[in-house]
Amino acid sequence: MNIKKQFIDGAWVASESGAVREIINPFNQEVIAKVAESDESDTKAAIAAARKAFDDGDWASTPAIERGGLVRRIAELIERDREELAELESIDTGKTVEESRWDMDDIAGVFRYFADMADKDGGEIIESPIPNSTSRVVHEPVGVCGQITPWNYPLLQASWKLAPALAAGNTLVMKPSEITPLTSIKVFELMEEAGVPAGVVNLVLGPGNSVGAELSENNDVDLISFTGGIETGKRIMQAASSNVKNLALELGGKNPNIVFADAAFETAVDQAMNAVFFHAGQICSAGTRLIVEDSIHDNFVEALVERVKKIKLGNGFDASTQMGPLISEDHLNKVIQYVENGKKEGATVAVGGDRPEEPELQNGFFYLPTVLTDCTTDMSVVQDEGFGPVITVEKFSTEEEAVRLANDSIYGLSGGVFTNDIAKAERCVAKMRMGTVWINDVNLYFPQAPWGGYKQSGIGRELGKTGLEEYQETKHIFQNLKPESVNWF
Ligand code: NAD
Numbered sequence: 001m002n003i004k005k006q007f008i009d010g011a012w013v014a015s016e017s018g019a020v021r022e023i024i025n026p027f028n029q030e031v032i033a034k035v036a037e038s039d040e041s042d043t044k045a046a047i048a049a050a051r052k053a054f055d056d057g058d059w060a061s062t063p064a065i066e067r068g069g070l071v072r073r074i075a076e077l078i079e080r081d082r083e084e085l086a087e088l089e090s091i092d093t094g095k096t097v098e099e100s101r102w103d104m105d106d107i108a109g110v111f112r113y114f115a116d117m118a119d120k121d122g123g124e125i126i127e128s129p130i131p132n133s134t135s136r137v138v139h140e141p142v143g144v145c146g147q148i149t150p151w152n153y154p155l156l157q158a159s160w161k162l163a164p165a166l167a168a169g170n171t172l173v174m175k176p177s178e179i180t181p182l183t184s185i186k187v188f189e190l191m192e193e194a195g196v197p198a199g200v201v202n203l204v205l206g207p208g209n210s211v212g213a214e215l216s217e218n219n220d221v222d223l224i225s226f227t228g229g230i231e232t233g234k235r236i237m238q239a240a241s242s243n244v245k246n247l248a249l250e251l252g253g254k255n256p257n258i259v260f261a262d263a264a265f266e267t268a269v270d271q272a273m274n275a276v277f278f279h280a281g282q283i284c285s286a287g288t289r290l291i292v293e294d295s296i297h298d299n300f301v302e303a304l305v306e307r308v309k310k311i312k313l314g315n316g317f318d319a320s321t322q323m324g325p326l327i328s329e330d331h332l333n334k335v336i337q338y339v340e341n342g343k344k345e346g347a348t349v350a351v352g353g354d355r356p357e358e359p360e361l362q363n364g365f366f367y368l369p370t371v372l373t374d375c376t377t378d379m380s381v382v383q384d385e386g387f388g389p390v391i392t393v394e395k396f397s398t399e400e401e402a403v404r405l406a407n408d409s410i411y412g413l414s415g416g417v418f419t420n421d422i423a424k425a426e427r428c429v430a431k432m433r434m435g436t437v438w439i440n441d442v443n444l445y446f447p448q449a450p451w452g453g454y455k456q457s458g459i460g461r462e463l464g465k466t467g468l469e470e471y472q473e474t475k476h477i478f479q480n481l482k483p484e485s486v487n488w489f
Contacts, residue, residue, distance in 0.1 A: 010198025053199030068118030253413030342381030412454025
Protein backbone atom coordinates (compact mmCIF):
# COMPACT_ATOMS: atom_id res chain seq x y z
CA MET A 1 0.00 0.00 0.00
CA ASN A 2 1.45 3.42 -1.02
CA ILE A 3 2.07 5.81 1.83
CA LYS A 4 0.28 9.09 1.21
CA LYS A 5 2.51 12.08 1.86
CA GLN A 6 2.43 15.62 3.19
CA PHE A 7 2.42 18.50 0.67
CA ILE A 8 5.01 21.14 1.56
CA ASP A 9 6.37 23.91 -0.66
CA GLY A 10 4.89 22.35 -3.78
CA ALA A 11 6.27 18.82 -3.18
CA TRP A 12 4.89 15.57 -1.77
CA VAL A 13 7.22 14.61 1.09
CA ALA A 14 7.43 11.84 3.70
CA SER A 15 7.36 12.90 7.34
CA GLU A 16 10.78 13.68 8.86
CA SER A 17 10.33 10.99 11.50
CA GLY A 18 9.18 8.41 8.94
CA ALA A 19 6.12 7.71 11.10
CA VAL A 20 3.02 6.36 9.34
CA ARG A 21 -0.65 6.18 10.42
CA GLU A 22 -3.18 3.60 9.29
CA ILE A 23 -6.58 4.90 8.21
CA ILE A 24 -9.51 2.65 9.07
CA ASN A 25 -12.90 2.05 7.38
CA PRO A 26 -15.40 2.50 10.26
CA PHE A 27 -17.80 0.01 8.62
CA ASN A 28 -15.46 -3.00 8.96
CA GLN A 29 -12.21 -1.72 10.55
CA GLU A 30 -10.18 -2.60 7.44
CA VAL A 31 -7.05 -0.52 6.77
CA ILE A 32 -7.88 1.59 3.72
CA ALA A 33 -4.78 3.79 3.52
CA LYS A 34 -1.47 4.60 5.14
CA VAL A 35 -0.45 8.23 5.53
CA ALA A 36 2.69 10.02 6.66
CA GLU A 37 2.38 11.16 10.27
CA SER A 38 3.69 14.71 10.58
CA ASP A 39 5.12 16.19 13.77
CA GLU A 40 6.21 19.63 14.96
CA SER A 41 9.28 19.78 12.70
CA ASP A 42 7.22 18.97 9.57
CA THR A 43 4.69 21.59 10.64
CA LYS A 44 7.44 24.20 11.10
CA ALA A 45 8.72 23.41 7.58
CA ALA A 46 5.20 23.83 6.15
CA ILE A 47 4.72 27.13 8.00
CA ALA A 48 8.11 28.38 6.77
CA ALA A 49 7.09 27.54 3.17
CA ALA A 50 3.78 29.39 3.56
CA ARG A 51 5.56 32.38 5.18
CA LYS A 52 8.09 32.58 2.33
CA ALA A 53 5.35 32.27 -0.31
CA PHE A 54 3.41 35.08 1.36
CA ASP A 55 6.32 37.44 2.08
CA ASP A 56 8.47 36.87 -1.03
CA GLY A 57 6.07 35.31 -3.55
CA ASP A 58 3.57 36.88 -5.95
CA TRP A 59 0.36 35.26 -4.68
CA ALA A 60 -0.85 38.08 -2.41
CA SER A 61 -0.41 40.63 -5.20
CA THR A 62 -1.79 38.44 -8.00
CA PRO A 63 -4.82 40.26 -9.43
CA ALA A 64 -7.94 39.08 -7.64
CA ILE A 65 -9.56 38.11 -10.94
CA GLU A 66 -6.70 35.64 -11.56
CA ARG A 67 -6.91 34.24 -8.04
CA GLY A 68 -10.64 33.78 -8.59
CA GLY A 69 -9.94 31.97 -11.87
CA LEU A 70 -7.68 29.51 -10.10
CA VAL A 71 -10.24 28.87 -7.36
CA ARG A 72 -12.83 28.24 -10.12
CA ARG A 73 -10.44 25.76 -11.78
CA ILE A 74 -10.28 23.85 -8.47
CA ALA A 75 -14.11 23.70 -8.46
CA GLU A 76 -14.05 22.25 -11.98
CA LEU A 77 -11.53 19.56 -10.97
CA ILE A 78 -13.66 18.64 -7.94
CA GLU A 79 -16.66 18.29 -10.28
CA ARG A 80 -14.58 16.14 -12.66
CA ASP A 81 -13.49 13.80 -9.81
CA ARG A 82 -16.81 13.97 -7.90
CA GLU A 83 -17.41 10.21 -7.79
CA GLU A 84 -13.87 9.35 -6.70
CA LEU A 85 -13.99 12.01 -3.97
CA ALA A 86 -17.44 10.87 -2.78
CA GLU A 87 -16.29 7.26 -2.50
CA LEU A 88 -13.12 8.28 -0.64
CA GLU A 89 -15.18 10.36 1.81
CA SER A 90 -17.58 7.48 2.43
CA ILE A 91 -14.94 4.81 2.96
CA ASP A 92 -13.13 7.14 5.37
CA THR A 93 -16.17 8.37 7.37
CA GLY A 94 -18.76 5.58 6.96
CA LYS A 95 -21.44 7.93 5.64
CA THR A 96 -23.56 6.86 2.69
CA VAL A 97 -22.12 7.56 -0.76
CA GLU A 98 -25.27 9.48 -1.68
CA GLU A 99 -24.63 11.90 1.24
CA SER A 100 -21.00 12.21 0.11
CA ARG A 101 -22.15 13.06 -3.43
CA TRP A 102 -24.27 15.92 -2.01
CA ASP A 103 -21.20 17.03 -0.05
CA MET A 104 -19.04 17.08 -3.20
CA ASP A 105 -21.62 19.17 -5.06
CA ASP A 106 -21.76 21.57 -2.10
CA ILE A 107 -17.96 21.71 -1.98
CA ALA A 108 -17.66 22.57 -5.68
CA GLY A 109 -20.34 25.23 -5.04
CA VAL A 110 -18.27 26.71 -2.20
CA PHE A 111 -15.19 27.02 -4.45
CA ARG A 112 -17.33 28.58 -7.19
CA TYR A 113 -18.91 31.05 -4.76
CA PHE A 114 -15.58 32.35 -3.45
CA ALA A 115 -14.09 32.32 -6.98
CA ASP A 116 -16.89 34.69 -8.01
CA MET A 117 -16.40 36.89 -4.95
CA ALA A 118 -12.64 37.27 -5.34
CA ASP A 119 -12.73 40.35 -7.62
CA LYS A 120 -16.00 41.91 -6.45
CA ASP A 121 -14.50 43.79 -3.53
CA GLY A 122 -12.93 47.05 -4.71
CA GLY A 123 -12.69 48.57 -1.22
CA GLU A 124 -14.47 51.76 -0.22
CA ILE A 125 -14.04 55.52 -0.66
CA ILE A 126 -14.64 57.42 2.60
CA GLU A 127 -15.84 61.04 2.57
CA SER A 128 -12.83 62.65 4.29
CA PRO A 129 -13.59 65.33 6.91
CA ILE A 130 -10.20 66.93 6.17
CA PRO A 131 -10.01 69.46 3.27
CA ASN A 132 -7.73 68.54 0.35
CA SER A 133 -7.41 64.88 1.21
CA THR A 134 -8.60 61.45 0.14
CA SER A 135 -9.57 58.61 2.36
CA ARG A 136 -10.14 55.04 1.28
CA VAL A 137 -10.38 51.53 2.65
CA VAL A 138 -8.78 48.49 1.02
CA HIS A 139 -8.89 44.83 1.98
CA GLU A 140 -5.72 42.77 2.01
CA PRO A 141 -4.93 39.14 2.84
CA VAL A 142 -4.19 38.39 6.49
CA GLY A 143 -1.02 36.41 5.71
CA VAL A 144 -0.22 32.82 6.69
CA CYS A 145 -3.33 30.90 7.76
CA GLY A 146 -3.36 27.76 9.90
CA GLN A 147 -6.47 25.67 9.17
CA ILE A 148 -7.55 22.76 11.37
CA THR A 149 -10.56 20.60 10.44
CA PRO A 150 -12.66 17.84 12.10
CA TRP A 151 -13.54 14.31 10.96
CA ASN A 152 -17.30 14.60 10.51
CA TYR A 153 -17.44 16.58 7.23
CA PRO A 154 -13.76 16.40 6.30
CA LEU A 155 -13.74 18.01 2.86
CA LEU A 156 -16.78 20.24 3.31
CA GLN A 157 -15.21 21.89 6.37
CA ALA A 158 -11.89 22.14 4.51
CA SER A 159 -13.59 23.86 1.55
CA TRP A 160 -15.09 26.56 3.79
CA LYS A 161 -11.50 27.48 4.73
CA LEU A 162 -9.44 26.78 1.59
CA ALA A 163 -11.62 28.62 -0.95
CA PRO A 164 -11.94 32.00 0.84
CA ALA A 165 -8.30 31.94 2.03
CA LEU A 166 -7.08 31.50 -1.56
CA ALA A 167 -9.58 33.96 -3.05
CA ALA A 168 -8.38 36.62 -0.59
CA GLY A 169 -4.67 36.04 -1.41
CA ASN A 170 -3.44 34.25 1.71
CA THR A 171 -1.05 31.34 1.98
CA LEU A 172 -1.95 28.45 4.25
CA VAL A 173 -1.09 25.27 6.10
CA MET A 174 -3.97 22.83 6.56
CA LYS A 175 -4.21 20.03 9.10
CA PRO A 176 -7.17 17.72 8.51
CA SER A 177 -8.37 15.38 11.24
CA GLU A 178 -5.85 12.58 11.61
CA ILE A 179 -8.78 10.11 11.36
CA THR A 180 -10.12 11.31 7.98
CA PRO A 181 -7.38 12.90 5.83
CA LEU A 182 -8.07 11.16 2.51
CA THR A 183 -10.26 13.66 0.63
CA SER A 184 -8.12 16.56 1.85
CA ILE A 185 -5.03 14.83 0.38
CA LYS A 186 -6.89 14.37 -2.90
CA VAL A 187 -7.94 18.03 -3.05
CA PHE A 188 -4.35 19.12 -2.50
CA GLU A 189 -3.49 16.97 -5.56
CA LEU A 190 -6.21 18.84 -7.46
CA MET A 191 -4.91 22.23 -6.26
CA GLU A 192 -1.44 21.23 -7.53
CA GLU A 193 -3.00 20.21 -10.87
CA ALA A 194 -4.89 23.52 -11.02
CA GLY A 195 -1.56 25.35 -10.78
CA VAL A 196 -1.59 26.85 -7.28
CA PRO A 197 1.98 28.21 -6.86
CA ALA A 198 4.45 26.30 -4.65
CA GLY A 199 4.25 27.21 -0.96
CA VAL A 200 0.80 28.81 -1.20
CA VAL A 201 -1.04 25.68 0.03
CA ASN A 202 0.63 23.21 2.38
CA LEU A 203 -0.76 20.05 3.98
CA VAL A 204 0.42 18.40 7.19
CA LEU A 205 -1.08 15.17 8.49
CA GLY A 206 -1.07 14.25 12.12
CA PRO A 207 -2.52 14.59 15.58
CA GLY A 208 -3.84 17.70 17.26
CA ASN A 209 -1.58 17.78 20.29
CA SER A 210 1.59 18.08 18.16
CA VAL A 211 0.77 19.30 14.63
CA GLY A 212 -2.35 21.27 15.61
CA ALA A 213 -0.67 22.77 18.67
CA GLU A 214 2.35 23.90 16.60
CA LEU A 215 0.06 25.57 14.06
CA SER A 216 -1.83 27.34 16.84
CA GLU A 217 1.26 28.56 18.67
CA ASN A 218 3.73 29.34 15.89
CA ASN A 219 4.48 33.06 15.62
CA ASP A 220 4.76 32.89 11.82
CA VAL A 221 1.06 32.02 11.56
CA ASP A 222 -1.17 35.12 11.36
CA LEU A 223 -4.60 33.50 11.53
CA ILE A 224 -5.89 30.23 12.89
CA SER A 225 -9.20 28.90 11.62
CA PHE A 226 -10.48 25.90 13.54
CA THR A 227 -13.54 23.67 13.33
CA GLY A 228 -13.99 21.10 16.08
CA GLY A 229 -14.99 20.66 19.70
CA ILE A 230 -15.25 23.37 22.39
CA GLU A 231 -12.45 22.02 24.59
CA THR A 232 -10.01 21.96 21.66
CA GLY A 233 -11.22 25.42 20.67
CA LYS A 234 -10.37 26.76 24.13
CA ARG A 235 -6.86 25.28 23.94
CA ILE A 236 -6.36 26.84 20.51
CA MET A 237 -7.50 30.25 21.78
CA GLN A 238 -4.86 30.08 24.50
CA ALA A 239 -2.13 28.96 22.11
CA ALA A 240 -3.12 31.62 19.57
CA SER A 241 -2.52 34.33 22.16
CA SER A 242 1.26 33.79 21.65
CA ASN A 243 1.28 36.38 18.86
CA VAL A 244 -2.35 37.56 19.06
CA LYS A 245 -3.40 35.64 15.95
CA ASN A 246 -6.65 36.36 14.17
CA LEU A 247 -9.02 33.66 15.28
CA ALA A 248 -12.00 31.94 13.66
CA LEU A 249 -13.67 29.17 15.66
CA GLU A 250 -16.53 26.91 14.53
CA LEU A 251 -17.28 24.80 17.58
CA GLY A 252 -19.99 22.39 18.59
CA GLY A 253 -23.75 22.60 18.88
CA LYS A 254 -26.63 21.21 20.93
CA ASN A 255 -29.36 22.40 18.72
CA PRO A 256 -33.02 22.75 19.74
CA ASN A 257 -35.89 21.99 17.40
CA ILE A 258 -39.20 23.43 18.68
CA VAL A 259 -42.40 21.83 17.39
CA PHE A 260 -45.67 23.65 18.07
CA ALA A 261 -49.01 21.82 18.03
CA ASP A 262 -50.13 23.77 14.94
CA ALA A 263 -47.17 22.58 12.83
CA ALA A 264 -47.71 20.30 9.81
CA PHE A 265 -47.46 17.07 11.80
CA GLU A 266 -46.01 14.60 9.28
CA THR A 267 -43.50 17.13 7.96
CA ALA A 268 -42.35 17.98 11.48
CA VAL A 269 -41.87 14.27 12.32
CA ASP A 270 -39.96 13.72 9.10
CA GLN A 271 -37.74 16.76 9.67
CA ALA A 272 -37.12 15.85 13.32
CA MET A 273 -35.50 12.68 11.94
CA ASN A 274 -33.60 14.49 9.18
CA ALA A 275 -32.34 16.90 11.82
CA VAL A 276 -30.44 14.22 13.67
CA PHE A 277 -29.99 10.90 11.88
CA PHE A 278 -28.04 11.91 8.77
CA HIS A 279 -24.41 10.82 9.14
CA ALA A 280 -25.42 9.04 12.39
CA GLY A 281 -25.95 12.39 14.13
CA GLN A 282 -22.30 13.41 13.73
CA ILE A 283 -23.30 16.89 12.57
CA CYS A 284 -22.51 20.07 14.47
CA SER A 285 -25.96 21.47 13.63
CA ALA A 286 -27.87 18.22 14.37
CA GLY A 287 -31.23 19.01 15.95
CA THR A 288 -30.61 16.74 18.92
CA ARG A 289 -32.94 18.56 21.34
CA LEU A 290 -36.54 18.07 20.29
CA ILE A 291 -38.87 20.41 22.21
CA VAL A 292 -42.50 19.47 21.60
CA GLU A 293 -45.74 21.18 22.70
CA ASP A 294 -47.38 19.04 25.39
CA SER A 295 -50.75 18.66 23.61
CA ILE A 296 -49.11 16.70 20.73
CA HIS A 297 -46.14 15.24 22.62
CA ASP A 298 -47.35 11.65 22.97
CA ASN A 299 -48.62 11.35 19.40
CA PHE A 300 -45.46 12.96 18.08
CA VAL A 301 -43.16 10.60 19.99
CA GLU A 302 -45.23 7.61 18.86
CA ALA A 303 -45.01 8.62 15.20
CA LEU A 304 -41.30 9.38 15.52
CA VAL A 305 -40.50 6.05 17.17
CA GLU A 306 -42.40 4.12 14.49
CA ARG A 307 -40.33 5.74 11.77
CA VAL A 308 -37.01 5.54 13.63
CA LYS A 309 -37.45 1.76 13.99
CA LYS A 310 -37.39 1.49 10.20
CA ILE A 311 -34.06 3.29 9.65
CA LYS A 312 -31.81 0.94 7.71
CA LEU A 313 -28.25 0.68 9.04
CA GLY A 314 -25.45 -0.70 6.89
CA ASN A 315 -22.54 -0.16 4.57
CA GLY A 316 -22.54 3.35 3.12
CA PHE A 317 -21.81 1.77 -0.28
CA ASP A 318 -25.09 -0.19 -0.23
CA ALA A 319 -27.81 1.88 -1.93
CA SER A 320 -30.44 0.77 0.61
CA THR A 321 -28.42 2.03 3.62
CA GLN A 322 -29.85 5.10 5.35
CA MET A 323 -27.37 5.39 8.24
CA GLY A 324 -23.75 4.28 8.51
CA PRO A 325 -21.53 3.63 11.53
CA LEU A 326 -19.96 6.10 13.93
CA ILE A 327 -16.46 7.24 13.12
CA SER A 328 -14.39 5.18 15.60
CA GLU A 329 -14.49 2.75 18.49
CA ASP A 330 -13.47 5.56 20.79
CA HIS A 331 -16.39 7.68 19.66
CA LEU A 332 -18.82 4.74 19.83
CA ASN A 333 -17.82 4.21 23.47
CA LYS A 334 -18.48 7.89 24.18
CA VAL A 335 -21.97 7.64 22.68
CA ILE A 336 -22.71 4.46 24.67
CA GLN A 337 -21.62 6.23 27.87
CA TYR A 338 -23.63 9.35 26.97
CA VAL A 339 -26.87 7.32 26.67
CA GLU A 340 -26.10 5.33 29.84
CA ASN A 341 -25.69 8.64 31.72
CA GLY A 342 -29.06 9.77 30.37
CA LYS A 343 -30.74 6.58 31.58
CA LYS A 344 -29.23 7.03 35.06
CA GLU A 345 -30.55 10.60 35.14
CA GLY A 346 -34.11 9.43 34.39
CA ALA A 347 -34.44 9.54 30.60
CA THR A 348 -36.57 6.77 29.06
CA VAL A 349 -35.33 4.92 25.98
CA ALA A 350 -38.32 5.00 23.60
CA VAL A 351 -36.33 3.27 20.85
CA GLY A 352 -32.67 2.29 20.33
CA GLY A 353 -30.34 2.85 23.26
CA ASP A 354 -28.01 0.04 22.28
CA ARG A 355 -25.80 -1.42 19.55
CA PRO A 356 -27.56 -3.30 16.74
CA GLU A 357 -27.57 -7.11 16.88
CA GLU A 358 -27.25 -7.98 13.17
CA PRO A 359 -24.12 -10.09 12.64
CA GLU A 360 -23.10 -8.13 9.53
CA LEU A 361 -22.86 -4.91 11.59
CA GLN A 362 -20.66 -6.27 14.36
CA ASN A 363 -17.32 -5.22 12.83
CA GLY A 364 -18.50 -1.63 12.39
CA PHE A 365 -18.91 1.11 15.00
CA PHE A 366 -22.71 1.07 14.81
CA TYR A 367 -25.18 2.48 17.33
CA LEU A 368 -28.95 2.29 16.95
CA PRO A 369 -30.89 5.48 16.20
CA THR A 370 -32.18 6.42 19.62
CA VAL A 371 -35.04 8.50 21.02
CA LEU A 372 -34.88 9.47 24.70
CA THR A 373 -38.07 10.80 26.32
CA ASP A 374 -38.88 12.26 29.79
CA CYS A 375 -35.91 14.59 29.35
CA THR A 376 -35.33 17.83 31.25
CA THR A 377 -32.74 20.55 30.71
CA ASP A 378 -30.75 19.63 33.82
CA MET A 379 -29.77 16.25 32.29
CA SER A 380 -26.34 15.78 30.72
CA VAL A 381 -27.96 14.20 27.62
CA VAL A 382 -29.81 17.48 27.05
CA GLN A 383 -26.80 19.69 27.74
CA ASP A 384 -23.85 17.74 26.26
CA GLU A 385 -23.23 17.46 22.55
CA GLY A 386 -23.16 13.63 22.33
CA PHE A 387 -22.51 13.70 18.57
CA GLY A 388 -24.34 10.45 17.86
CA PRO A 389 -27.74 9.27 16.53
CA VAL A 390 -29.53 10.27 19.71
CA ILE A 391 -32.43 12.68 20.11
CA THR A 392 -33.80 13.89 23.46
CA VAL A 393 -37.43 15.00 23.80
CA GLU A 394 -38.63 17.74 26.16
CA LYS A 395 -42.18 19.08 26.60
CA PHE A 396 -43.39 22.67 26.78
CA SER A 397 -46.75 24.33 27.30
CA THR A 398 -46.18 28.01 26.38
CA GLU A 399 -44.24 29.89 23.71
CA GLU A 400 -42.09 31.53 26.39
CA GLU A 401 -41.22 28.16 27.90
CA ALA A 402 -40.26 26.76 24.47
CA VAL A 403 -37.83 29.62 23.89
CA ARG A 404 -36.45 29.39 27.43
CA LEU A 405 -35.75 25.65 26.99
CA ALA A 406 -34.19 26.25 23.56
CA ASN A 407 -31.82 28.88 24.95
CA ASP A 408 -30.85 26.85 28.02
CA SER A 409 -27.47 25.79 26.64
CA ILE A 410 -23.85 26.89 26.51
CA TYR A 411 -24.11 26.35 22.73
CA GLY A 412 -25.70 28.66 20.16
CA LEU A 413 -25.02 27.19 16.74
CA SER A 414 -28.46 26.56 15.23
CA GLY A 415 -32.10 25.85 15.98
CA GLY A 416 -35.44 25.14 14.34
CA VAL A 417 -39.07 26.16 14.83
CA PHE A 418 -42.00 24.26 13.31
CA THR A 419 -45.35 26.07 13.27
CA ASN A 420 -47.96 27.29 10.81
CA ASP A 421 -48.22 30.59 12.72
CA ILE A 422 -45.59 32.78 11.10
CA ALA A 423 -45.91 35.61 13.62
CA LYS A 424 -45.28 33.12 16.42
CA ALA A 425 -42.29 31.70 14.55
CA GLU A 426 -40.82 35.19 14.12
CA ARG A 427 -41.35 36.01 17.83
CA CYS A 428 -39.45 32.84 18.78
CA VAL A 429 -36.66 33.38 16.27
CA ALA A 430 -36.08 36.92 17.53
CA LYS A 431 -35.33 35.50 20.98
CA MET A 432 -33.36 32.40 19.99
CA ARG A 433 -29.62 32.95 20.61
CA MET A 434 -28.22 31.00 17.67
CA GLY A 435 -26.21 31.76 14.52
CA THR A 436 -28.73 30.05 12.22
CA VAL A 437 -32.45 29.48 12.83
CA TRP A 438 -34.68 27.57 10.44
CA ILE A 439 -38.44 28.06 10.27
CA ASN A 440 -40.18 24.87 9.10
CA ASP A 441 -36.90 23.35 7.96
CA VAL A 442 -33.69 21.87 9.38
CA ASN A 443 -29.95 21.74 8.70
CA LEU A 444 -30.06 23.78 5.52
CA TYR A 445 -26.98 25.82 4.60
CA PHE A 446 -25.56 27.24 1.38
CA PRO A 447 -22.42 29.17 0.47
CA GLN A 448 -24.23 32.51 0.16
CA ALA A 449 -25.38 32.56 3.83
CA PRO A 450 -23.07 33.00 6.84
CA TRP A 451 -22.49 30.04 9.17
CA GLY A 452 -21.29 30.18 12.78
CA GLY A 453 -22.29 30.23 16.40
CA TYR A 454 -23.41 32.41 19.28
CA LYS A 455 -22.14 31.74 22.80
CA GLN A 456 -19.59 28.89 23.07
CA SER A 457 -20.38 27.63 19.56
CA GLY A 458 -17.67 29.85 18.21
CA ILE A 459 -16.22 33.12 17.02
CA GLY A 460 -16.73 34.53 13.52
CA ARG A 461 -18.67 33.30 10.50
CA GLU A 462 -17.68 31.08 7.61
CA LEU A 463 -19.43 31.20 4.21
CA GLY A 464 -21.22 34.25 2.82
CA LYS A 465 -19.55 37.64 2.56
CA THR A 466 -18.28 37.25 6.12
CA GLY A 467 -16.50 34.01 5.11
CA LEU A 468 -14.22 36.03 2.85
CA GLU A 469 -13.85 38.88 5.35
CA GLU A 470 -12.39 36.44 7.92
CA TYR A 471 -9.41 36.10 5.58
CA GLN A 472 -8.96 39.84 5.02
CA GLU A 473 -7.31 42.68 6.90
CA THR A 474 -8.82 46.12 6.52
CA LYS A 475 -6.50 49.03 5.76
CA HIS A 476 -7.46 52.70 5.84
CA ILE A 477 -5.35 54.87 3.51
CA PHE A 478 -5.40 58.63 4.03
CA GLN A 479 -3.68 60.97 1.61
CA ASN A 480 -3.02 64.66 2.21
CA LEU A 481 -3.21 66.42 -1.20
CA LYS A 482 -1.92 69.74 0.17
CA PRO A 483 0.72 68.95 2.81
CA GLU A 484 1.64 71.92 5.04
CA SER A 485 3.63 72.25 8.26
CA VAL A 486 1.55 72.22 11.42
CA ASN A 487 4.16 74.17 13.45
CA TRP A 488 3.05 72.91 16.86
CA PHE A 489 6.61 71.98 17.96
P1 NAD B 1 -11.79 17.81 17.84
O1 NAD B 1 -11.86 19.13 18.54
O2 NAD B 1 -11.43 16.62 18.63
O3 NAD B 1 -10.72 17.86 16.66
C1 NAD B 1 -10.82 18.79 15.61
C2 NAD B 1 -9.44 19.02 15.03
O4 NAD B 1 -8.62 19.63 16.03
C3 NAD B 1 -8.71 17.74 14.60
O5 NAD B 1 -8.01 17.99 13.41
C4 NAD B 1 -7.77 17.49 15.76
O6 NAD B 1 -6.61 16.77 15.41
C5 NAD B 1 -7.40 18.93 16.14
N1 NAD B 1 -6.88 19.10 17.50
C6 NAD B 1 -7.08 18.30 18.58
N2 NAD B 1 -6.40 18.79 19.65
C7 NAD B 1 -5.78 19.92 19.23
C8 NAD B 1 -4.93 20.88 19.87
N3 NAD B 1 -4.59 20.78 21.16
N4 NAD B 1 -4.48 21.92 19.15
C9 NAD B 1 -4.82 22.06 17.85
N5 NAD B 1 -5.61 21.17 17.19
C10 NAD B 1 -6.07 20.11 17.87
O7 NAD B 1 -13.17 17.65 17.08
P2 NAD B 1 -13.66 16.39 16.24
O8 NAD B 1 -14.00 15.32 17.22
O9 NAD B 1 -12.70 16.12 15.14
O10 NAD B 1 -15.00 16.98 15.55
C11 NAD B 1 -16.22 17.02 16.18
C12 NAD B 1 -16.50 18.40 16.73
O11 NAD B 1 -16.45 19.35 15.68
C13 NAD B 1 -17.89 18.52 17.29
O12 NAD B 1 -17.85 19.23 18.50
C14 NAD B 1 -18.64 19.31 16.22
O13 NAD B 1 -19.76 20.00 16.70
C15 NAD B 1 -17.58 20.21 15.74
N6 NAD B 1 -17.93 20.76 14.43
C16 NAD B 1 -18.38 22.05 14.34
C17 NAD B 1 -18.76 22.58 13.10
C18 NAD B 1 -19.29 23.99 12.96
O14 NAD B 1 -19.50 24.42 11.84
N7 NAD B 1 -19.52 24.72 14.03
C19 NAD B 1 -18.68 21.78 11.96
C20 NAD B 1 -18.22 20.47 12.09
C21 NAD B 1 -17.84 19.97 13.33
